[in-house]
Amino acid sequence: MDFAQKSSATAGRGLAALALAALLTLPAAAAEPTAWDDIRANLYGEAPLVEDGLITLEAPYRAEDAAIVPMTIRTALPDGDTRHVAKITLVIDENPSPVAAAFTLGESAGVTAISTRVRVNAYSDVHAVAELSDGSLHVAARFVKASGGCAAPMAKDPDAAMASLGKMKMRWFDAPETSPTHASAQLMIRHPNNSGLQMDQLTRFYIPAHFVSTLTIRQGDALVLRMEGGISISEDPNFRFDFTSNGAPLTVEAQDTEGNLFGQSFPAGGA
């Protein structure tokens, strides 16, 4: 989970670098550094991120249930572009562990959309960054308003999730209208994805963090996507993805922070 934690040391360096970059390129900008400035510097250093519409992010303006906020990331390369999307990173800027998930995409998998569900702790910008095979970085951002009151970004029934820990379900959908050559599938895995709770002197309560840290989906031997995730992914992690099926069965392997391994194979197509 190191990749997902804010490291103050590197954040400091990143901030300094960013401040320098700002001086060089944006002399008029004197805004307070945001959480995103830190995170971006940590993840990408000084590399430019362009907001050119290559990647888009759908998120509700209001997080209706802070524990289950649906997010959809889409990427679209211009016709004839020979590059491919190598990596997509989803960041909930204000969460304690901002990097919700980092997806590595198979070169031939043609993944064009990923939907998942995340926890949103507070009013937060959400960023999705695509890294292309030529190293270029493309970004999309949305603002999500937190839900207050009794909505908390916690598992609703952790015992139910534990009772069938690692159970998987794959659903298949009709090909998306926008790309009829594509398949659309959804992987669900039962897991409380506990964020954990440190021993609190006051409440004397301890809940160990326990979440799915990596998940890999292949078709045959070919990678479709690999997810490195953290506690910002909702209970019962859920990934819906549009991709180019090669007709081979989908094989899923997942690992959690307690070292449990979960694996299952699903025939292609479904419907």
Add this chain to the structure above:
Amino acid sequence: MMGPARRVTVAHLWVAAMVLVTPVSAGALHVEEVAPGVFVHVGQVALAAADNGGDIANLGFIVGEEAVAVVDTGSTPAIGKDLRAAIEAVTDRPVRYVINTHMHPDHVLGNAAFRGTGPGGGDPFVVAHHKLARALAGRAAHYVASTDAALGPGHVTAGDVVLPDEEVEDVRRLDLGNRTIVLKAWPTAHSDNDLTVFDPATGTLFAGDLLFMHHLPVVDGSIAGWLGLTLEAAASDGAPVRRVVPGHGPAIGHLPQDEDVQRDYLAAVAQEVRAAIADGVPLGRMVRDARIPSGRWALAEDFHRRNLTAAFAELEWE
């Protein structure tokens, strides 16, 4: 009538003193005696906000010959103090038990106000479902922050979060002195730690948030679990449920009709969500396009999409 002793003069002095010390407090909460020895404070059907000070849940207490049991304590210690003043206005008996019906902030964050109100000036036992401690501990920091956001800072601190000393796994009886009340822990429904309090002497059931009236029901546990239960099952010790105190809404309602109204809503949500899942509609689109129910329910705009979201994530596993 259990004939609680009155101590009006002392209580008035105490309330007056409290107003001087803590200007947030408006004095004793208004309570009504819905059955002999059973008192209910009706909270507003509203979101917690500065203009209501978080007074948004129904709270109550039951007076026995030796002691009092409090059922839920409100969104803040200030509300808890005002509930305490209401109790002291009707009886000088100590609060032996503070019962929490579930972990939501509007029901538990007044607990701290009852420190020292137990027998001999000690602390009352805090009693709850055996899963409440985990649920509240995991959410406490979030609840304190959301209370700050809704009411302004300083109304609740982490130090005000009081976890239970006594946990109920199934059924537990508490003796208040010639009056025994029956606590029942339920499977996951409104939350994963719902607990009801039944007073067989009067047939009064404190349903906590297993029953909403007027206020749109809120699913923070399991919609299937909620649809699968009936509050009549709380009847105990040969007594039927004659009246039920909802967690939100008026002071009392009745079974089965008021539970049926709630069940109609929950069943409609489950049906709509199952249809969307069967059609392959993604969660985000279903919630975005949903029609908000109008008419009967208050706060539908605030909670209906949330219920669809929770139900979708749950029912997708069917």
